[in-house]
Amino acid sequence: MTVKATEKRPYICSRCGQTFTSPEALNPVRHNCAKWNLGKEKHIPKTYTDHHLAELIPRRDKVYYPQSISDSTDIEILKVAIENRLNILLLGETGIGKTHCLRHLAYQTKLPYMRVNLNGGTTQEDLIGQWIPKKNGHGFMWVDGVLTRMIRYGGLFVCDEINAANAEILFILHSLLDDERRVVLVQKDGEVVKAHKGFIFAATMNPTGYEGTKPLNLALFDRFDVILEFKNYAEKFVSSDMREAVKKIKQGVADGSISGAISTRGVKQFIRNRKIFGLEVAKSIFIQKFEGIHRETVEHLLDTIC
Ligand SMILES: Nc1ncnc2c1ncn2[C@@H]1O[C@H](COP(=O)(O)OP(=O)(O)OP(=O)(O)O)[C@@H](O)[C@H]1O
Ligand SMILES: [Mg+2]
Incomplete structure (x- = not known):
């Protein structure tokens, strides 16, 4: 059989073997690849079946004993906060369970989980993204930062020790945490990235007085809809x-x-x-x-x- 020069070669999915005419269709999410989803279904709730960050959903978790808060528990309150897409801030002394609680929550709600320590060395590029040289040496390509990825595709983004971060980092959070729920990629092309419906922002904070921490800017503090203080060890x-x-x-x-x-x-x-x-x-x-x-x-x- 002669193959015409104009005839396109088929693109074959290396996982399920299906053939396609365009390379874009090879994306396992696009063609709902049966093999790619294997073993993952039980971790991915219906709303996240097309999730790009499914690999970040915690698969295992250590035991977590909930804290009593008023007549409820931290986990019950935070699950409602997540359903309503509220911004969460957990306060408390070191080692009291703030980070463990949030990871446990991601595990229970099957949300992709990303935790970032905002120390003084974290840059805007780390969070938002940057241009990097292409591998072939021709030009540059834009790579989303960790926060932008989560905003785009959804998940629980945890800023640990938020009051240790530089002011310039914290200011980029303002438009994300108010009703606009978006960031503008100024360094890219001004793209406006609106928060995915599964995007939840949470932060943790030790009381001020810990080395390297400072009081949180009031305007930022005010943007947290749910603020819980952890007081009790388990x-x-x-x-x-x-x-x-x-x-x-x-x-x-x-x-x-x-x-x-x-x-x-x-x-x-x-x-x-x-x-x-x-x-x-x-x-x-x-x-x-x-x-x-x-x-x-x-x-x-x-x-x-x-
Ligand atoms: N309620 C709890 N149930 C089970 N384990 C807990 C609980 N609270 C804390 N732990 C355990 O205590 C240790 C410290 O917890 P974690 O790292 O969450 O503290 P933290 O409040 O985030 O501290 P830091 O402010 O230093 O970051 C972990 O090993 C965690 O598993
Ligand atoms: Mg912590």
Whole structure:
């Protein structure tokens, strides 16, 4: 058979073997590739079946004990916040479960999850995107930043330690977090990227006073629709012999007589250290989390643990 020069060669999907006449149709989402979806269906809810970021939906999760907040729990409140596309801010001391809670939420709601630490070194390009040289050396191509990708395709975007970020980074969030819910890619061609219906913005923040943090600009703070403060470590980790000591340390931290933080992370570390190093070493490691004269008080309280 002679093939005419004008005849197009077929494009074959390497996964399912279907043939197409255009290379664009090879995109597994476009032709709803049966093999590409294999094993993923149960993780992708109906609204996200055409999701570009499906690989970011958490597949596994560690146990999470919800925090009680008023007459509800953090998870119940945040699920409603997600359904209503509200901006979320979680406040609380280090190790209290803010990040774990958000990841757990992404796992439960089957949302793609992206977490970014906004330290002083994060640039606008990292979040929004930039022009990079093409591989073939001819010209440049635009690559979306991590935030723009999420805005375009949807998912739970988590800004960890938002009050450690530079002001210029935080200002780009203003139009995204108000009713406009969009960003303008000024460096590209002025493209306006409207937030996907599955895009949720969440941030976490330690109280100010932590090294490198500052109070959040009021205009930005005001854009968070749901602000929850996490105050309690997860008591489920605390065994009965530890309960009294941990409770007293927490009281001491709360009334200012002990300087340091008692967190779920700290409690988990203590339990693990007790298992692998023994009680005495675990205690001496634990007291390092408290400052100066307070160490002795904590040590004394821990002595009730056997
Ligand atoms: N409610 C909880 N249930 C189960 N594990 C928890 C809970 N809260 C915290 N943890 C565990 O404690 C550790 C610290 O949690 P996480 O990293 O979420 O704290 P954080 O509040 O984000 O701290 P930081 O401000 O330092 O980022 C993790 O190992 C996490 O799994
Ligand atoms: Mg965190």
